[in-house]
Amino acid sequence: MGRDTAVQEFLARLTLGRSNGGLEQFHLIQSGRSLQVFPYAERLEKRTTRQLRGSLLHVWLFDGRCAVPDRANHLAYALVRDGVDPLTSLWGAVPAEGEMTL
Template sequence: MKLYLIREQADVFVDAAVADDHGQLLFVSLFGRDTAIQQFMSRLHLRGKEGGVDRLRFSNPETFDVELEVLVGDPNRLDKVTGRLPKENLFGNLVHAWIFDSSVVEVDKAGRSGWYVQTDLEASRLGHGDAIWRLVTALSPVPLLDHWREPVISMLGQAGVRVTRSVGDVCATRVALPDDFEAQISNLVVDGTLTESPESRFRTRSLFA
């Protein structure tokens, strides 16, 4: 496991961090002594003149180059979960903390957007197509058939399905449905791209081949 440094906070180390599509902190996984972790969390809620931080820079421990920079944004949107590593570990009494935007754990149905976060290992073994499609169907205001997956995701394009910047063994994808999503689905049904069954779509292709 590779641990990154935080330029703005000593004695706190990061194994994974993700920016959202606006460059703000979406998720970070931290390790450190209890005092250092608590100090860091407090500084997220303070103004700059009070010792607070409004941005975070995660640096490579070998080169000290900044590999990811994020804005803190409104700290009230951030949730946190903490736990302690077993005292028998090599590094002593350490706290493991996760700080994340609440949008990571629940979709915004009103705004028709949501996030899917996974480790790089999960992505390489399982891919993320199934998870992205589940997110699309959860956000959709109209029912979608499973065999529509490929044309619907293609329709959304990069604007609708976007992978954001990260460091460490994690990646995040944002899915956002456009305001005219229902109309676009309707158009695909009318032109025969979306059909009641995969077989009928194949027959339609054969007729016009």
């Protein structure tokens, strides 16, 4: 099985129910530690890229709510580095009073 086929099968199994061979969970392993992930498939956004030369294939899975703010409910998610004040770094993302945003 090629790299593209393996990744496409993994992504497809995330959307299938358990009775159809789908995945309910998977594990991310980093530095010998395992993190169990229970994705909510309806919210998942997927991005894949591959190198022009070589065998690397990149897959990004993320909650779609992290990509676009929910303006109606005044809710947004942000990734903030350790040691950075989130209020300072995010304040510029808040529109001024009366300012229109699309």
